[in-house]
Amino acid sequence: MKQKIAVLGAGSWGTALALVLNENKHDVTLWSHHPAQIKEINEEHTNTHYLSDIKLPENLKATENLKECVADADAVLFVVPTKAMREVAHKFSEVCENKPVIIHASKGLEQVSHKRISDVLKEEITPEHRQDVVVLSGPSHAEEVAVKDVTTITAACENHSSAQYVQELFSNRYFRVYTNQDVIGVEMGAALKNIIALGSGALHGLGYGDNARAAIMTRGLAEISRLGVAMGADPLTFIGLSGVGDLEVTCNSVHSRNWRTGNLLGQGQDLDTVLENMGMIVEGVATTKAAYELAEERKIEMPITEAIYRVLYNGEKIASVIEETMLRDYKSEQEF
Numbered sequence: 001m002k003q004k005i006a007v008l009g010a011g012s013w014g015t016a017l018a019l020v021l022n023e024n025k026h027d028v029t030l031w032s033h034h035p036a037q038i039k040e041i042n043e044e045h046t047n048t049h050y051l052s053d054i055k056l057p058e059n060l061k062a063t064e065n066l067k068e069c070v071a072d073a074d075a076v077l078f079v080v081p082t083k084a085m086r087e088v089a090h091k092f093s094e095v096c097e098n099k100p101v102i103i104h105a106s107k108g109l110e111q112v113s114h115k116r117i118s119d120v121l122k123e124e125i126t127p128e129h130r131q132d133v134v135v136l137s138g139p140s141h142a143e144e145v146a147v148k149d150v151t152t153i154t155a156a157c158e159n160h161s162s163a164q165y166v167q168e169l170f171s172n173r174y175f176r177v178y179t180n181q182d183v184i185g186v187e188m189g190a191a192l193k194n195i196i197a198l199g200s201g202a203l204h205g206l207g208y209g210d211n212a213r214a215a216i217m218t219r220g221l222a223e224i225s226r227l228g229v230a231m232g233a234d235p236l237t238f239i240g241l242s243g244v245g246d247l248e249v250t251c252n253s254v255h256s257r258n259w260r261t262g263n264l265l266g267q268g269q270d271l272d273t274v275l276e277n278m279g280m281i282v283e284g285v286a287t288t289k290a291a292y293e294l295a296e297e298r299k300i301e302m303p304i305t306e307a308i309y310r311v312l313y314n315g316e317k318i319a320s321v322i323e324e325t326m327l328r329d330y331k332s333e334q335e336f
């Protein structure tokens, strides 16, 4: 059934997901806080900075008016960077006059509080302004979804019927959505894989080969699972789409902003310059800090996250951090 859907965030991923929803014949409106971008979407039918070479359908509209965008919406999709999530959710709760299903497709942990995004949304949007919160996450580069490459992804919610609602909204011949009830595992896998992608890119930038990439991905997955399980996740989630699937797509692709950032750091560029030139969100940088602090707090061993934290936040040299990580106390692979 045709649904009215507001997409809050008109960056790469918001626009690509709006295209999927538009393809599925839903009534979709993008919300952005950039007037020039709104004009470009509405008049030129492009969003060049975020999705170059993509022609948008003429019926895909953008607006700066949040109240108008969410009025009568059946579902509202939040897809702004994690650092903007609380602010946008708060703005939404001030103008919302109905009770839509809330979906989010962002990947990160809130700074300082270390909260998952669905918890931030639940705190800011009281139950009289929403139905369930559903997480949409998995191996999915916006650039590939926008050209209708085959993609699989997960809709996670404790309430299976809300996950099924989101599955039906998005699924089509090139975009296949699975359901999952492990919200913690899906959100933790999504947030933490960006840290490992930074590391995978850095190894590539330094000239390391396939063995090193396999090492960081495999041992990265071990520490993602360790922290995830300590937070209450089902360990099996990490061998699914939001675990190994998203790790693979982010650690091996030039589309990944996290991988590209790591690669340039490995080549010797400084972080501020890399982030400025990227012009899009690189979630792994902030997530590294949140995950490092969370692991310290909970006494979870995360040597790769710690190594990347020391490079990003203490200015240590990548090569010496790698050597130290390799030479730390030997252990069994079966230790969890």
Ligand SMILES: NC(=O)c1ccc[n+]([C@@H]2O[C@H](COP(=O)([O-])OP(=O)(O)OC[C@H]3O[C@@H](n4cnc5c(N)ncnc54)[C@H](O)[C@@H]3O)[C@@H](O)[C@H]2O)c1
Pocket (backbone or CB within 6 Å): 009, 010, 011, 012, 013, 014, 032, 033, 034, 050, 079, 080, 081, 082, 084, 087, 088, 105, 106, 107, 108, 140, 141, 142, 143, 279, 280, 281, 283
């Ligand atoms: N790009 C992808 O392929 C992809 C895929 C899956 C998930 N994600 C996740 O989706 C989230 C968004 O990523 P993206 O790629 O669309 O980022 P992006 O940098 O391409 O776009 C972010 C958008 O959010 C807007 N924004 C930023 N702060 C805002 C604020 N305070 N209020 C309103 N709008 C604000 C920006 O103007 C921009 O339009 C991230 O958490 C990312 O990890 C991205």
Ligand SMILES: O=P(O)(O)OC[C@H](O)CO
Pocket (backbone or CB within 6 Å): 107, 138, 139, 140, 141, 142, 194, 197, 246, 249, 250, 255, 256, 257, 258, 259, 281, 282, 283
């Ligand atoms: O470009 P990245 O590194 O933010 O990764 C995009 C998606 O999360 C891949 O699934």
